[in-house]
Amino acid sequence: MKDRLIPSIIIISFIIIFLIFYKGLQETNIYTPKSEIKKDIPIFSSVKFDTKENINSSEIFNSNKFYLLNIWASWCVPCRQEHSYLMRLSENNKITLIGLNYKDNFNNAQNFLTKLGNPYETILLDEDGTISIEWGAYGVPETFLIHKNKIVAKYIGPLNEKLINEINSIIK
Amino acid sequence: MRILKIILIILLLIPKISFADDQLERNKITKNLRCLICQGQSVYDSDSDFANSMKILVDKKLEEGLSENQIYDFFKEKYGEWILYEPSLNKNTYILWILPILIFLLGGAIILKKLKFKN
Numbered sequence: 001m002k003d004r005l006i007p008s009i010i011i012i013s014f015i016i017i018f019l020i021f022y023k024g025l026q027e028t029n030i031y032t033p034k035s036e037i038k039k040d041i042p043i044f045s046s047v048k049f050d051t052k053e054n055i056n057s058s059e060i061f062n063s064n065k066f067y068l069l070n071i072w073a074s075w076c077v078p079c080r081q082e083h084s085y086l087m088r089l090s091e092n093n094k095i096t097l098i099g100l101n102y103k104d105n106f107n108n109a110q111n112f113l114t115k116l117g118n119p120y121e122t123i124l125l126d127e128d129g130t131i132s133i134e135w136g137a138y139g140v141p142e143t144f145l146i147h148k149n150k151i152v153a154k155y156i157g158p159l160n161e162k163l164i165n166e167i168n169s170i171i172k
Numbered sequence: 173m174r175i176l177k178i179i180l181i182i183l184l185l186i187p188k189i190s191f192a193d194d195q196l197e198r199n200k201i202t203k204n205l206r207c208l209i210c211q212g213q214s215v216y217d218s219d220s221d222f223a224n225s226m227k228i229l230v231d232k233k234l235e236e237g238l239s240e241n242q243i244y245d246f247f248k249e250k251y252g253e254w255i256l257y258e259p260s261l262n263k264n265t266y267i268l269w270i271l272p273i274l275i276f277l278l279g280g281a282i283i284l285k286k287l288k289f290k291n
Contacts, residue, residue, distance in 0.1 A: 039249075128228050129224070129228070130229045132225065133222075133226060134250070135250075138208060138209055138222060139221065139222060
């Protein structure tokens with residue numbers, strides 16, 4: 001009896017470990033933290049893209065309307081894809097679009113906007129990427145929907161038709 | 173003259189020492205932060221855009237006078253517990269912390285029993 005006990009314990013443990021790993025393989029490994037939803041927006045100061053004057057976050061997100069903060073860069077290909085959706089969204093007067101230009105070259109960024117249009121009311125500069133980290137972002141493009149100084153929704157990656165409809169239904 | 177020399181040497185050394193301290197502190201912190209867009213790399217090891225920005229931000233926070241734990245809390249609030257390589261002990265992580273000790277004790281018990289059996 002005792003001779004059989006140890007091998008069977010070992011075999012059962014291996015089966016359990018195998019099942020755990022097998023299940024782990026099927027799960028998605030893209031990790032998105034749930035923590036920042038409904039979090040307060042960070043307090044930061046930045047420089048305006050066009051006039052190069054300093055500006056505090058409290059001067060931008062100062063009313064109770066909806067804001068959409070979009071992190072973008074001219075070198076980012078998915079940003080081009082989502083740009084037409086942002087242009088469309090900017091026609092809606094219930095929402096103000098704020099751009100955060102991430103680690104970009106000024107001339108390239110300006111060419112990008114002249115070519116594809118400027119949907120943003122204000123564009124801020126994030127030259128070293130630290131403001132994006134303050135927001136809890138991973139990279140470009142990334143979009144935050146803000147209401148009453150709280151992050152209501154966060155979209156990692158380019159916006160698409162479905163997400164724009166979702167944003168429109170939230171701000172309705 | 174000698175005293176003057178000594179003072180001069182001390183003055184020259186002070187910024188170096190404090191700089192080295194900052195660097196050590198920064199390295200220690202960035203080694204415990206996970207680069208979230210890299211595969212299995214810490215912020216310290218990675219040279220990605222994300223990790224480089226994190227390094228700059230850690231420097232800024234250190235300059236602002238935040239302690240190591242305050243910096244961890246800051247990043248934890250932004251990105252969740254996952255960003256830390258050394259998660260804190262709470263109800264979600266206690267198995268993670270206790271399991272190695274349990275396995276160690278169990279192994280020790282088996283070895284002891286075997287040794288006793290041999291004797």
